[in-house]
Structures are given as C-alpha cells and as structure tokens.
Amino acid sequence: MTAPPGGEEPGVGIVVVSHSRALADAAVALAAEMLHGREPRIAVAAGIDATAFGTDAVQIKAAIERVDSEAGVVVLMDMGSAVMSAELALDLLEGPVRNRVLLSPAPLVEGLVVAAVAAAGGAARTEVAAQADAALLGKSAHLAADAPPADAPPADAPPADAAVDGGPSVVGTFTVENTQGLHARPAARLVAEVGSLDATVTLRNLTTGKGPVPAGNLLRVATLAASQGHVMEVAVSGRQAQAALDHLLALARRRFDEEPSTPGPTDSR
Amino acid sequence: MTNGATVEDLREWVRAFARRIESNKDLLTELDAAIGDADHGANMHRGLTAVVAALGDPGLDTPAAVVKKVGMTLVSTVGGASGPLYGTFFLRMGGALGDAQPVPPETLAAALRAGLDGVVARGKAEAGDKTMYDALAPALDALDEALAAGEPWPAAVRAAAAAAEAGRDATTPMTARKGRASYLGERSVGHQDPGAASTALLIASAVDALGADRERSTTTAGAAGDDSAP
Numbered sequence: 138m139t140a141p142p143g144g145e146e147p148g149v150g151i152v153v154v155s156h157s158r159a160l161a162d163a164a165v166a167l168a169a170e171m172l173h174g175r176e177p178r179i180a181v182a183a184g185i186d187a188t189a190f191g192t193d194a195v196q197i198k199a200a201i202e203r204v205d206s207e208a209g210v211v212v213l214m215d216m217g218s219a220v221m222s223a224e225l226a227l228d229l230l231e232g233p234v235r236n237r238v239l240l241s242p243a244p245l246v247e248g249l250v251v252a253a254v255a256a257a258g259g260a261a262r263t264e265v266a267a268q269a270d271a272a273l274l275g276k277s278a279h280l281a282a283d284a285p286p287a288d289a290p291p292a293d294a295p296p297a298d299a300a301v302d303g304g305p306s307v308v309g310t311f312t313v314e315n316t317q318g319l320h321a322r323p324a325a326r327l328v329a330e331v332g333s334l335d336a337t338v339t340l341r342n343l344t345t346g347k348g349p350v351p352a353g354n355l356l357r358v359a360t361l362a363a364s365q366g367h368v369m370e371v372a373v374s375g376r377q378a379q380a381a382l383d384h385l386l387a388l389a390r391r392r393f394d395e396e397p398s399t400p401g402p403t404d405s406r
Numbered sequence: 407m408t409n410g411a412t413v414e415d416l417r418e419w420v421r422a423f424a425r426r427i428e429s430n431k432d433l434l435t436e437l438d439a440a441i442g443d444a445d446h447g448a449n450m451h452r453g454l455t456a457v458v459a460a461l462g463d464p465g466l467d468t469p470a471a472v473v474k475k476v477g478m479t480l481v482s483t484v485g486g487a488s489g490p491l492y493g494t495f496f497l498r499m500g501g502a503l504g505d506a507q508p509v510p511p512e513t514l515a516a517a518l519r520a521g522l523d524g525v526v527a528r529g530k531a532e533a534g535d536k537t538m539y540d541a542l543a544p545a546l547d548a549l550d551e552a553l554a555a556g557e558p559w560p561a562a563v564r565a566a567a568a569a570a571e572a573g574r575d576a577t578t579p580m581t582a583r584k585g586r587a588s589y590l591g592e593r594s595v596g597h598q599d600p601g602a603a604s605t606a607l608l609i610a611s612a613v614d615a616l617g618a619d620r621e622r623s624t625t626t627a628g629a630a631g632d633d634s635a636p
Contacts (some may be wrong), residue, residue: 156485191449191485194493195478217586221490221528225481227492 147263148206149256154197154214154223155247158184164246168253173258177202179249188357192219197226201238207260209237211269213248239266248273267322274320274359306374307382310343311389312366319363321391326351330388336375338385343368350386351401410508412454415616416472417461422611424454430607437600441587446600449466454485469509474500474635487585488601491529491538498524510627513558513621515549522546536587536594538601544607545570563609563617568607574602 157159161183167202169177180200185191198333201210213224223240230238239262241248248269255265316352331338331353341348344367350357352371363369369389388394411419427450428433435447460479466472477496481489499521504513522542531537548569552562575598582594585601 145479172411185452185483185485190445191489193483193485194481196482218487218490221486221487222481224528225490225494296633 139397147208148178148259149192149208149262150180150206150210151249151252151265152193152197152200152204152210152212153183154212154219155181155183155243155245156190156192156217156219157306158187159216164167167246168250170189171250171259171263173252177253177257178206179253180204184346188315189226193220194222194225194229197223198229200228201230202234203238205234207237209239210234210293211252211256211262211266212240213245213252213269214240215245215301218346237262239263239268241386243268243272244267247276250323263275267388270326271320271322274324277359305378307378308370308372309382309386310368311365311386312368315392315395316364316365317395318365318367319358319361319369323395324358326395327385327388330406331334334381334384335377336373336381338381339372341370358376410470410506410510411514411616412508413467413469415470415508417466418471419612419615420454420461420472421458421528422475422614423608424458425440426607426614427451427454427604428612430603432573434600434604437598437603440580441590441594442600443486443586444603445533449484449486449488450492450604452516453489456480456483458592461494463538468503468505469507470500470503470505472500473503476500487529488604491525491601494524495521495542499605509616511553511562513545515553518549519546530586534580536582536599536602537575537584538605539598540577540580541570541573541602541605544573545605560613560617563612567606567609567613567617570606574598575607 142266153161153165155164158181161181165177165179165181180203182193182200184265185193194303197212197276203214204210205243212226214220214223222238227235227238227240241252242253243249251272252265252269256270260268313319317323319327338352339349340352340361341350342361342363344389345359349370349372352358361369370381373383373385427447431451434450435444436493438444438446457479460475461472463475466475472555473496477493479550480496481493484487494556499517502513502517502520503509504517506513509517522539525531525539525542529537529539530583533540533543545566549562549566552565553559554570557565577599578597579595580599581592582588582590582599587594587599
C-alpha cells in the first residue's frame with residue numbers, strides 16, 4: 138500500500154509479534170500517528186486469540202506473507218516465546234520470502250515507531266532494521282547523560298593513562314561523514330572494532346566538547362551525540378597504539394563501512 | 407513394538423501424552439507458578455486437546471504426517487515458550503522419520519534425537535540450565551545406550567523414561583538460566599522445572615504406548631489406562 142517516493146514498488150513490510158493482541162494493536166496505533174496518514178504496511182501476529190496471551194508461529198508466518206514484497210519484511214517482537222515463535226515462523230516459510238525477512242532485537246514500541254517511519258520513507262529493509270535496532274539508544278543516551286555510571290571517569294579526565302598500559306599514547310582526529318552521525322550501526326561497528334584491539338581507546342567530540350568516553354562502550358559513545366560533520370578525537374594507548382589508531386581512522390574514513398550504496402562521489406577511499 | 411512403530415503406535419503415544427498432561431495439568435501449573443507465569447499446565451492442556459482432535463484426521467496415514475501434524479498444532483495452540491519448543495521437537499522429529507512403515511527402533515531413536523537438536527537450536531539451552539533439555543537429553547542418551555547394548559525396544563524405552571524422571575528431579579537444585587524463571591536467579595533453586603516435568607511425561611507416555619511387550623495389535627492402551635476420557 139505504501140509507495141516509497143518515486144517508485145511503484147511497495148515498501149518494507151513490518152510484522153508486530155506480541156503475547157497480547159491489545160498491546161500490539163495499540164503499538165501499531167501509536168506508530169501510525171507518526172505516519173501522518175500514510176498507510177503503513179504493518180501486520181499484527183499477537184495473542185493466541187483476541188484475549189488469550191501467547192504467540193503462534195503459524196500466525197506470524199501468515200502475517201509475514203501478508204506484508205511481504207520484494208522489499209522484504211522486518212519483524213519486531215516482545216519477549217520470550219515471541220522470539221522463538223518468530224524464528225520458527227522463518228523455518229516454516231518457503232522460498233525467497235524467508236531470505237528477505239529480518240528479525241529485529243529492538244524494543245517493541247520504540248523499534249516499531251522508528252521502523253514504521255523509516256519504512257514509510259522508503260528505506261531498504263536493512264536500514265529499517267538498523268534504525269529499529271538503534272531505537273533504544275536515544276533513551277539510553279538521555280538517561281546516561283543525566284546520570285553517568287558511577288565507575289565512569291570524570292568527564293574532563295584526560296584520556297586513559299598511557300602508563301597503565303605500558304605503551305605509547307597517540308592521538309588522531311576524524312570527521313564524522315555518516316549522514317546518520319555516529320549512531321546505530323556505525324557506532325556499533327566502532328565499538329566492536331575497539332573491542333577487538335589490544336589497546337585502550339577513548340573518544341572525544343571536539344565540536345561539542347563532550348567526552349572523552351571509553352570507545353568500547355556503545356551507550357557512552359552515544360552520549361557524544363556525534364553528528365555528521367563533527368570532529369572527533371581518538372586517543373589510543375597500549376602496545377599497538379599506533380596500529381590501532383591507524384586502523385580506527387581508516388575505518389572512519391570508510392564511513393564505518395556503512396552507506397555503501399549511497400549515490401554520489403565515493404569519497405576519500 | 408519389536409518390529410517398529412506404526413502410525414497407530416505414534417498416535418497412541420501422543421494420546422497417552424495428552425492423558426498424562428490432563429491428569430497432571432494442575433501440578434504443572436503449580437510448578438510454573440513457583441518460578442514462571444503459572445500457565446504451563448493450562449497451555450499444554452490446551453495444546454494437547456487440540457492435538458488429539460487433529461489426530462482424528464484419517465488423512466494422516468504416515469508416521470511423519472502424524473508427528474508433523476502434532477508439531478504444527480502445538481505451535482498454534484500452546485501459546486507460551488513450550489509452543490515453539492515442543493512444536494520444533496515434533497516438526498524436526500517428523501522430518502527425520504523417513505518413509506519406512508513401521509518405523510524401525512533405530513530410526514525412531516534417531517528421529518527423537520533430531521527433535522532434541524531442534525529444541526537446542528530453538529531454545530539455545532544447555533545441560534544444567536533448568537529446562538526441558540535436562541530431562542530430554544538424558545532420556546535419549548539412555549535410549550541410544552540401551553539400543554546399542556542390544557536391549558529390546560520396550561526395555562530401552564523404560565530406561566529412557568527412568569532417565570527422564572531422574573533428569574527432571576535433578577532440575578530442582580538448579581538455578582534457572584533460561585526463560586522467565588531466569589529472572590528469579592537464585593530464587594529458582596528448590597523448584598522442579600515445569601518444562602522438564604512435562605518432558606518426563608512425554609517419555610513416560612512412550613512407555614504407555616510403545617513400551618509394552620507387544621501383543622497390542624488387537625487390545626488397546628494397556629498401561630495407559632482408560633481410553634474413553636475425551
């Protein structure tokens with residue numbers, strides 16, 4: 138029903154899986170408010186019937202088939218059996234449909250609102266899912282900004298002591314080029330890469346003065362509110378500090394390997 | 407079933423399971439009330455009632471068709487986590503039963519193990535997590551061991567049932583690491599896992615239906631008792 142701008146193809150379908158039919162219907166109504174009259178492709182698979190709590194893989198499979206198209210489907214779930222029933226529904230699906238369904242770990246309500254908006258805007262299913270997956274970050278960042286964890290270093294502390302790691306400390310900067318800023322998948326990618334390095338890495342937003350924060354902590358990175366164009370300082374210490382810094386700066390220049398299909402010049406690769 | 411399990415044997419196994427669920431419904435719900443959301447007995451009863459009705463379809467004329475029908479029915483009617491878990495168990499088991507009729511004991515044992523593998527893939531449970539796995543896995547190990555040792559099928563099924571009950575009892579001192587019970591952490595200690603309890607009933611039902619020393623072609627049920635209950 139929803140046609141993305143400039144195309145006749147239907148957009149990404151969304152399936153809402155919940156133990157409660159009433160909860161799912163209300164969540165859809167809440168998300169629909171954000172669509173300003175655009176018809177969302179959303180199907181509900183919730184409850185054993187209108188009143189009994191439970192989830193049903195066959196119902197989920199049918200809901201996926203109702204909103205499926207070439208664009209694919211993103212499934213949002215509440216907890217427990219909803220997740221297992223959705224996985225089982227994938228097992229029951231046949232053919233190409235199965236390969237274009239994404240199960241999202243997003244919180245149901247936040248994820249649905251974000252996903253509905255993204256899908257109505259014509260985003261591809263991976264983008265819809267990525268935005269939904271990051272739906273918790275806004276709330277997390279808000280609360281983390283108000284109340285930093287007790288074990289966090291003071292916001293104005295210098296980057297982690299090089300001496301502690303017994304290695305050199307190096308500093309570099311990069312400019313955030315991702316259109317979404319350092320959020321969602323780019324941030325998750327950065328955090329994952331930092332986790333794989335034998336080095337201590339902190340990140341500071343030079344444009345806004347926020348930070349430094351440990352670059353291995355997704356929620357702390359989110360508090361930097363790094364938008365496109367912001368200049369970030371990376372401080373690395375440890376035995377492989379220079380190699381780690383080079384690695385991270387290269388990753389940033391590649392836009393954290395995001396937006397590969399962005400039309401236009403293929404920037405500083 | 408020294409020669410293997412017929413379509414009717416498998417139907418009878420599931421009907422026996424339904425009867426045992428029915429008579430243990432309150433116990434299962436009580437166990438679930440202690441560490442979960444107090445619906446396991448009611449959920450399984452709703453599921454197995456629907457299964458027994460679905461088994462009336464005379465079109466289910468192969469072992470695989472019967473067992474897959476059980477799985478699909480449970481998926482749509484149980485509601486809680488047991489729906490996809492038992493559903494996956496029967497669906498994967500049905501997929502591994504092959505075409506031979508009756509099903510040879512070794513094939514049946516392998517199909518049960520395929521079902522267990524499905525449960526593991528679905529629920530990501532491991533030994534000691536205080537789940538149905540802790541009853542099912544030792545039961546199938548005992549079954550395989552007995553068959554490998556050359557035990558006749560009825561003795562092997564009885565060994566499996568004994569192992570399932572021992573596994574079920576062993577869940578009591580465990581700390582739950584899966585499902586809603588895991589939210590309780592240490593407070594789940596001292597309570598038997600309801601999923602392990604219903605799984606022990608499933609294997610005990612195999613003794614009812616498949617474990618008798620085979621003069622069953624004309625008589626019904628045997629150990630399973632009254633067939634007349636709806």
